Amino acid sequence: MTDSDLLITRDAIRAAVNPQRLADTALALIAVPSPTRSAGAVADRLAEILTVDGFAVERPIADWPEAPAVVVRLESGATGRTLQFDGHLDTVHLPFVPPRQENGYLYGSGSSDMKGGIAAFVEALRVLRETGTLKAGSVLLTAHDHHEGPWGDRRQVEALIREGTVGDGVLLPEYLADPLPVAARGMAIFEIRIQREGEPCHEVLRPEGLPDVLAAGVLVARRLQELHTRLSGITHPVTGHDSVFLGQFHCGEIFNQAAVLCTLKGTRRWVTPNAAAEVQAEFADLLAQVADETGTSIEFDFEVQGEAYAVDADDPLLAAFQNAHTAVTGAPLPLGRKPFVDDGNTFAGLAGITPLSHGPAATGAHTLNEEVSLVDLVRVAEVYALTAVGYCGGK
Numbered sequence: 367m368t369d370s371d372l373l374i375t376r377d378a379i380r381a382a383v384n385p386q387r388l389a390d391t392a393l394a395l396i397a398v399p400s401p402t403r404s405a406g407a408v409a410d411r412l413a414e415i416l417t418v419d420g421f422a423v424e425r426p427i428a429d430w431p432e433a434p435a436v437v438v439r440l441e442s443g444a445t446g447r448t449l450q451f452d453g454h455l456d457t458v459h460l461p462f463v464p465p466r467q468e469n470g471y472l473y474g475s476g477s478s479d480m481k482g483g484i485a486a487f488v489e490a491l492r493v494l495r496e497t498g499t500l501k502a503g504s505v506l507l508t509a510h511d512h513h514e515g516p517w518g519d520r521r522q523v524e525a526l527i528r529e530g531t532v533g534d535g536v537l538l539p540e541y542l543a544d545p546l547p548v549a550a551r552g553m554a555i556f557e558i559r560i561q562r563e564g565e566p567c568h569e570v571l572r573p574e575g576l577p578d579v580l581a582a583g584v585l586v587a588r589r590l591q592e593l594h595t596r597l598s599g600i601t602h603p604v605t606g607h608d609s610v611f612l613g614q615f616h617c618g619e620i621f622n623q624a625a626v627l628c629t630l631k632g633t634r635r636w637v638t639p640n641a642a643a644e645v646q647a648e649f650a651d652l653l654a655q656v657a658d659e660t661g662t663s664i665e666f667d668f669e670v671q672g673e674a675y676a677v678d679a680d681d682p683l684l685a686a687f688q689n690a691h692t693a694v695t696g697a698p699l700p701l702g703r704k705p706f707v708d709d710g711n712t713f714a715g716l717a718g719i720t721p722l723s724h725g726p727a728a729t730g731a732h733t734l735n736e737e738v739s740l741v742d743l744v745r746v747a748e749v750y751a752l753t754a755v756g757y758c759g760g761k
């Protein structure tokens with residue numbers, strides 16, 4: 367698209383975005399409480415809104431019958447890329463705060479994380495259809511439950527990906543407006559359980575050679591520290607370096623009893639894309655070595671929360687996004703790292719597609735004071751629609 371085409375398209379999109387329609391959509395979604403694993407009613411509400419708008423709505427179960435996902439496709443009729451708009455409809459488990467619109471701001475549960483952003487997706491879809499500006503390719507809107515941890519385990523977004531309900535690139539309306547995250551570390555939460563056979567016993571009654579789970583725990587802690595030192599050398603220009611962090615160490619009931627169980631918990635983060643399996647294997651080796659040396663048995667959980675990824679500098683979604691952002695706001699976004707794990711990590715790791723997390727400059731996520739400005743929701747709706755035009759029509 368030439369620069370002047372881009373500006374003509376921007377003007378058409380800008381003229382079509384209806385701020386109050388966008389706000390009403392967000393408020394209607396916020397009004398339906400949807401703590402993680404209980405997003406069925408709000409998914410129904412979103413499906414109803416889209417149906418009334420004249421979109422054909424699909425409701426795949428996607429591994430969560432309590433809240434079938436919401437899927438809509440906007441086809442241009444010409445071949446091109448598919449841009450996915452993906453958002454989660456569930457909220458963290460806090461007391462419900464009802465919706466409110468006041469002085470240009472929307473308030474209430476999920477307004478920031480991320481029903482406001484989903485409403486911006488819906489508005490972008492409406493506008494693309496009304497203006498006829500999507501000349502090639504298609505937009506795939508997906509919305510689902512099971513995002514927020516520790517209540518959700520991402521099973522629904524994973525099922526959608528496995529079932530092929532996925533685009534060539536994906537936007538996620540996280541409350542990250544600046545910078546644009548183009549790389550993220552992978553992350554796993556681990557729990558290590560070091561055990562010996564037999565019962566707890568008084569220290570003076572220990573048989574000769576009884577394995578010492580506490581000493582084995584200390585050895586694991588020291589080896590993890592050594593590992594961390596080595597890992598600090600594995601670096602990425604945007605995301606930093608690999609790490610292993612130990613946050614909890616539990617062992618023993620009283621001072622003179624030989625324990626049977628020692629547990630250690632922490633995190634492992636990595637910068638190398640698609641390295642989760644390798645990282646876990648290295649972790650398993652370290653623990654097997656300690657078990658061998660100490661005569662204990664060691665088992666562990668290694669729950670991967672998200673895979674590491676890095677977006678190429680010449681990625682077409684990145685280019686389309688920056689062109690759109692420049693047309694809408696006057697400047698491209700500075701590039702940065704993503705501070706947390708979101709569904710973008712899952713799209714990168716499981717679907718192998720480029721994720722870009724960008725949403726309104728909303729505040730109060732995971733608190734009772736979520737708020738988002740309507741002006742900013744309008745901005746992101748314009749950026750989403752214009753990104754779709756550039757990306758989907760780009761080949």
Ligand SMILES: [Zn+2]
Pocket residue numbers: 479514731732
């Ligand atoms: Zn959240």
